[in-house]
Amino acid sequence: MKIPLDTICVKSGVLCPRCRKLVDSGTYTLREVEIMKQLLELEEQDPNYRFLKDVTYVKSYETNSIIVTILDVDDSIPQSMLIRLGKTLSEKIGLRVRVIRKSDPKTLIAQIIAPARIHGVNSVWTPDGDVQHIIRISRYDARFLPVEVKELEQLLSTIFHENYRIKIY
Template sequence: MKIPLDYVCVRSGLFCDRCQSLLDEGKVNDFDVEVIKMLLDLEESQFKELKDSAYDKAIKLNHLVILLVNSGPSMNQQKWIKVAKVLQDKLKVKVRVLEKTNSIKNSAMQLLSPARVLGVNTVWLPDGSVQYVIRVSRSERRMLPAEAGILESALSKIHSTAVRIRVE
């Protein structure tokens, strides 16, 4: 698996100057290191297909962990679900794996699944900023994987912009 840190640094827990600077700048945090170590163990033992995939970031919110990855050609959604289940058992929190994308709609569809996204509206605020509103059907509200507020903050962190979820 392609990772932002050196393999030796992650395995040993002692970081070289480059890896330490990534930690100091906040591009990688201690939780990322923990998750990367678990993913490398899984790659060696159960999931050889992880070799061509790339790790981007892990976001932890309450009882939900979101992994942002770039899948390799041999990884599909079913294999990522199996990886997420193994990580759930180890971390004792719910894990969702998202394919890294610049599209808010694609990220929302992956994160909110099995609930369907009706659409994404762009709201231009008077101060010149942009807010995205993700619309979800009222009948599918119970199918959301977590509370709407947690999902909103997750999408906001992923895309570095304000995101709201509206149930209609």
């Protein structure tokens, strides 16, 4: 697995000056170091996760009840393997983990809110020049959202550095 920090630092838990600087600057968090360590251990120890040797770690985002981990994965790896990887990480870390594939923004949003479905994404430009993206989800699909609406809005705004709102109709 390709990770942005040194493999030795992540495995040992003792960070070198370069890795410590990345963590202290906020580029990566200690929770992400823990996730990277678990991913490296799974790659080495579990034969079901041998595909991780060709995977690149991108970033993890944490809210109160879920961690979304983005990996750059080959398209030949089925989504079911990523779901299983998320469940395994959830057991090891103690929080819900959702592993998703790096892709374009709309596909990324669809993976985050799955099994609910997106019915549309609208962009609204406000008078002060900001852009607000509104994701439309039907009332029927809203019950399938993985976490609360406010938490999803916060998560999406953090990932994309723009304002996101979820409208249930």
